[in-house]
Amino acid sequence: MIVYNQAHNALVQGALDKCDVRGFTKWNDVEGRGTKDGEPHYGTHAWPSKNMATLAVVEDSKLQELLAELKKINDSAQKQGLRAFVWEAESVI
Numbered sequence: 001m002i003v004y005n006q007a008h009n010a011l012v013q014g015a016l017d018k019c020d021v022r023g024f025t026k027w028n029d030v031e032g033r034g035t036k037d038g039e040p041h042y043g044t045h046a047w048p049s050k051n052m053a054t055l056a057v058v059e060d061s062k063l064q065e066l067l068a069e070l071k072k073i074n075d076s077a078q079k080q081g082l083r084a085f086v087w088e089a090e091s092v093i
Contacts, residue, residue: 002054005080008073009052015069024056038081057089
């Protein structure tokens with residue numbers, strides 16, 4: 001699962017494409033606040049930005065490459081925020 005500032009949308013999509021991760025589900029207008037610093041993303045007058053979230057089941061052979069691409073995006077603009085969470089998918093139909 002990738003949660004990121006909406007400003008990163010095209011970059012995240014580009015990372016998925018580059019790593020040949022085809023299947024995903026995306027949510028727009030996700031609100032949240034980072035764990036350490038950075039501004040909240042609430043879609044309000046005071047905090048106008050919002051997050052997006054993308055859930056993808058990624059083959060083991062593609063995971064490290066995708067995480068490296070996402071880290072590059074986050075490192076380029078850390079205040080905007082991007083987090084990737086990895087857990088096992090028991091089964092997929």
